[in-house]
């Protein structure tokens with residue numbers, strides 16, 4: 001079991017509640033990571049304030065100042081690589097990344113998506129789950145690939161959809177589980193260095209993960 005803390009960079013665009021979950025878990029000594037930098041494409045992201053309060057370096061790279069996505073991604077790579085992370089974590093990051101960046105961090109780039117992938121890729125997943133009459137919903141942690149929300153799923157957390165749900169209360173129910181799921185997956189990486197093999201299949205301790213690890217995050221660890 002690897003005991004050395006994992007160096008990570010977290011990318012955000014908004015409130016940063018998943019970033020806060022990392023910070024809180026780390027401060028409870030439940031997550032052996034060093035958050036070397038928090039980078040946002042949005043200068044107004046409240047997650048930047050969360051990082052500052054925790055004494056974490058922050059940087060803003062406004063995507064609107066670049067003519068092409070590839071130029072933004074190249075500049076983002078430069079910022080990320082200055083921190084030399086082992087893992088790059090997208091946490092509420094709202095920009096579609098090009099192969100320029102995805103290939104540069106292949107196997108070291110994770111995202112949390114608020115649906116039970118492969119269902120409901122893209123945006124507005126909670127409203128779409130309700131519109132589709134889903135009886136369960138949830139969140140997925142996956143490797144990021146060029147295919148939007150199409151990368152290998154590592155773990156998922158499920159919640160019931162209740163008959164009187166609206167998008168906001170469903171989102172809130174999912175978010176509670178996100179904050180339990182993401183730190184636990186990152187801890188796996190810190191303890192075992194979860195990785196993609198040459199075929200692009202996630203391996204944990206050399207065991208291929210061919211189906212999502214369904215985590216009962218409601219249960220105590």
Ligand SMILES: Nc1nc2c(c(=O)[nH]1)N[C@@H](CN(C=O)c1ccc(C(=O)N[C@@H](CCC(=O)O)C(=O)O)cc1)CN2
Nearest residue numbers: 093094095096097111113122144145146147148149150
């Ligand atoms: N190449 C990839 N890039 C990203 C992935 C991915 O799997 N592959 N995951 C997303 C995260 N995400 C959903 O989990 C997501 C983020 C953003 C969008 C999107 O449509 N963005 C628009 C802008 C939307 C906005 O600013 O509100 C855009 O980039 O034009 C869809 C899904 C992160 N990137």
Ligand SMILES: NCC(=O)N[C@@H]1O[C@H](COP(=O)([O-])[O-])[C@@H](O)[C@H]1O
Nearest residue numbers: 014015016017018091092112113114
């Ligand atoms: N497509 C990416 C996406 O929609 N991510 C979602 O943004 C919300 C806010 O995250 P935050 O509170 O950590 O900023 C979270 O539900 C996260 O899953």
